[in-house]
Amino acid sequence: MTWQDRYPLAFRLYPYARSADQDAGTPAHHPVTIVGGGPVGVATALDLALRGVPVLVLDDHEGVGQGSRAICFAKRTLEIAHRLGFGAELLAKGVVWNRGRVFHDRDEVFGFDLLPEDGHCYPAFINLQQPWFERFLVEAVERARAQGAPIEIRGRNCVTSMEARDDGVTLEIETPDGAYRITTDWLIACDGAKSPTRVRMGLGFDGRVFEDNFLIADVKMTADFPPERWFWFEPWFKSGASALLHKQPDDIWRIDFQLGWDIDRKAELDPARIRKRIELMLGPDVDYELDWTSIYTFQCRRMERFRHGRVIFAGDAAHQVSPFGARGANSGVQDADNLGWKLAAVLRRDAPESLLDSYDAERIHAADENIRNSTRSTDFITPKTPQSRLFRDAVLHLATHAPFARPMVNSGRLSVPAVYDGSPLNTPDALPGGPARTRPGAPCPDAALADGGFLLDHLDGSGFTLLVLGATPPTLPQGLRALVLDAGASPNLRARYLGQAERALYLIRPDQHVAARWAACDAEKLARALDRALGGTP
Amino acid sequence: MAHLTLDPNLAAADDAYAALIDAHEGLTREESDAMNARLILILMNQIGDVQVIREALEAARR
Numbered sequence: 001m002t003w004q005d006r007y008p009l010a011f012r013l014y015p016y017a018r019s020a021d022q023d024a025g026t027p028a029h030h031p032v033t034i035v036g037g038g039p040v041g042v043a044t045a046l047d048l049a050l051r052g053v054p055v056l057v058l059d060d061h062e063g064v065g066q067g068s069r070a071i072c073f074a075k076r077t078l079e080i081a082h083r084l085g086f087g088a089e090l091l092a093k094g095v096v097w098n099r100g101r102v103f104h105d106r107d108e109v110f111g112f113d114l115l116p117e118d119g120h121c122y123p124a125f126i127n128l129q130q131p132w133f134e135r136f137l138v139e140a141v142e143r144a145r146a147q148g149a150p151i152e153i154r155g156r157n158c159v160t161s162m163e164a165r166d167d168g169v170t171l172e173i174e175t176p177d178g179a180y181r182i183t184t185d186w187l188i189a190c191d192g193a194k195s196p197t198r199v200r201m202g203l204g205f206d207g208r209v210f211e212d213n214f215l216i217a218d219v220k221m222t223a224d225f226p227p228e229r230w231f232w233f234e235p236w237f238k239s240g241a242s243a244l245l246h247k248q249p250d251d252i253w254r255i256d257f258q259l260g261w262d263i264d265r266k267a268e269l270d271p272a273r274i275r276k277r278i279e280l281m282l283g284p285d286v287d288y289e290l291d292w293t294s295i296y297t298f299q300c301r302r303m304e305r306f307r308h309g310r311v312i313f314a315g316d317a318a319h320q321v322s323p324f325g326a327r328g329a330n331s332g333v334q335d336a337d338n339l340g341w342k343l344a345a346v347l348r349r350d351a352p353e354s355l356l357d358s359y360d361a362e363r364i365h366a367a368d369e370n371i372r373n374s375t376r377s378t379d380f381i382t383p384k385t386p387q388s389r390l391f392r393d394a395v396l397h398l399a400t401h402a403p404f405a406r407p408m409v410n411s412g413r414l415s416v417p418a419v420y421d422g423s424p425l426n427t428p429d430a431l432p433g434g435p436a437r438t439r440p441g442a443p444c445p446d447a448a449l450a451d452g453g454f455l456l457d458h459l460d461g462s463g464f465t466l467l468v469l470g471a472t473p474p475t476l477p478q479g480l481r482a483l484v485l486d487a488g489a490s491p492n493l494r495a496r497y498l499g500q501a502e503r504a505l506y507l508i509r510p511d512q513h514v515a516a517r518w519a520a521c522d523a524e525k526l527a528r529a530l531d532r533a534l535g536g537t538p
Numbered sequence: 539m540a541h542l543t544l545d546p547n548l549a550a551a552d553d554a555y556a557a558l559i560d561a562h563e564g565l566t567r568e569e570s571d572a573m574n575a576r577l578i579l580i581l582m583n584q585i586g587d588v589q590v591i592r593e594a595l596e597a598a599r600r
Contacts, residue, residue: 394579
């Protein structure tokens with residue numbers, strides 16, 4: 001087989017190297033194998049490896065493809081990256097933003113601030129080209145490997161066939177040196193929206209296709225627009241039915257134009273034509289270069305189930321949304337966050353295999369929320385029927401003079417992590433007066449501590465934590481760590497974790513989601529909640 | 539919880555009806571449709587209760 005990359009690389013991060021597995025007489029065995037070296041696959045791998053689980057990543061390329069693609073990384077993703085060891089790099093390189101403004105024609109009709117409170121280590125969002133996100137992630141893998149984390153990424157290792165059994169999977173892998181086989185107990189498919197693994201298994205991927213095309217033009221220019229997300233409906237400059245302007249690092253600006261459904265794709269990608277649209281928007285005198293252009297259409301869909309025995313799907317392979325709301329890569333990284341500790345607990349025999357069914361339950365709940373939000377945004381930006389269009393225009397018309405209509409203006413509801421309400425791992429809320437935002441199932445909001453640090457830094461993910469605020473902790477089961485903090489000295493902790501309550505105990509999962517909370521709890525209650533959060537029978 | 543009322547609730551029903559018809563005076567079909575859409579949104583906000591709105595939508599589709 002001759003190797004022809006499907007796309008040019010931005011960074012060559014894991015060049016092909018012959019592995020001993022290729023010379024093995026019988027197929028080598030790996031506990032966990034991940035197909036796909038994108039952000040979701042590598043984040044899942046790093047999470048597992050940091051928990052001591054040996055993991056192998058197979059990718060058919062040797063690094064990251066060109067093109068900025070995903071650019072908006074949300075607070076929750078940054079917090080997960082922090083836990084995995086590359087949050088600081090993202091923050092240093094990325095463009096921090098919290099605010100967005102929405103225009104209709106020339107009028108500003110809506111504005112939002114995604115982080116109107118203090119006491120957080122990370123901002124609501126950074127903008128960063130996806131290749132940089134992946135590069136920092138792979139560099140974190142290299143650092144973890146140097147510290148002994150059992151993780152290996154094999155470039156130009158393309159899975160060509162698979163055989164899934166009840167207790168594992170056999171993979172046939174093509175390389176520049178020929179084919180070889182391996183066996184694995186668990187296969188995690190992070191191989192993108194077109195997931196060859198999903199296709200090979202004949203699994204469905206149903207949902208809605210939206211009849212619209214969007215042109216992305218990333219341009220390089222020096223401009224002093226603020227680092228805010230600017231979105232126009234029916235812009236006065238007429239470059240598209242809608243338009244978006246958003247800053248990225250290195251003087252790159254993301255510009256999006258809505259083109260409609262019936263277009264000549266090739267003609268629209270003609271640089272002269274793209275420049276004409278850009279110059280209508282920016283004026284004829286602005287100096288810029290085209291950095292990357294692309295036309296995309298989009299779908300909102302998901303698999304019916306993400307877990308199929310020993311094969312587990314994550315990221316775009318499992319669910320796909322429109323880009324409005326930055327819910328693609330961000331939700332994929334949260335899949336990794338959810339799956340890592342669970343699979344590690346199953347492999348360590350700390351939890352039954354059925355714990356992994358909660359990955360399905362929780363991440364399908366999250367995918368449905370993302371699809372719902374993304375679909376609503378898309379219906380507003382691209383109304384499907386004359387009636388839908390009529391009401392969309394009515395909202396935009398009213399928004400200029402009637403404040404009530406402004407929150408209805410929907411140019412994308414930006415990614416926030418799902419609260420796993422109703423998850424089988426949750427113990428019913430037992431903290432009267434406790435804030436809704438930290439109820440069981442919720443991701444822990446960060447909080448500035450009295451000593452100047454941040455709460456999430458103390459929830460390092462290596463295991464469960466019992467957060468104790470002014471209460472008396474019971475005897476702790478083995479392996480559970482107590483984190484005793486003085487809520488009186490931290491207004492953030494008090495507001496976000498106590499509310500009207502005077503004291504509280506929170507059982508927090510390795511992925512920083514709340515499993516249970518009480519005003520008071522004894523050893524038995526605690527043990528029951530912990531057992532339940534590990535997939536035991538409630 | 540508030541519920542939708544389908545019983546008479548306007549003291550001067552004829553006046554209210556006439557005001558609605560008058561408001562469409564001189565508008566094209568398209569302008570009328572757009573005005574109706576804005577009116578519905580304004581009234582939804584005035585009701586301020588999604589449950590009542592759902593009941594109204596259901597009653598209107600009957």
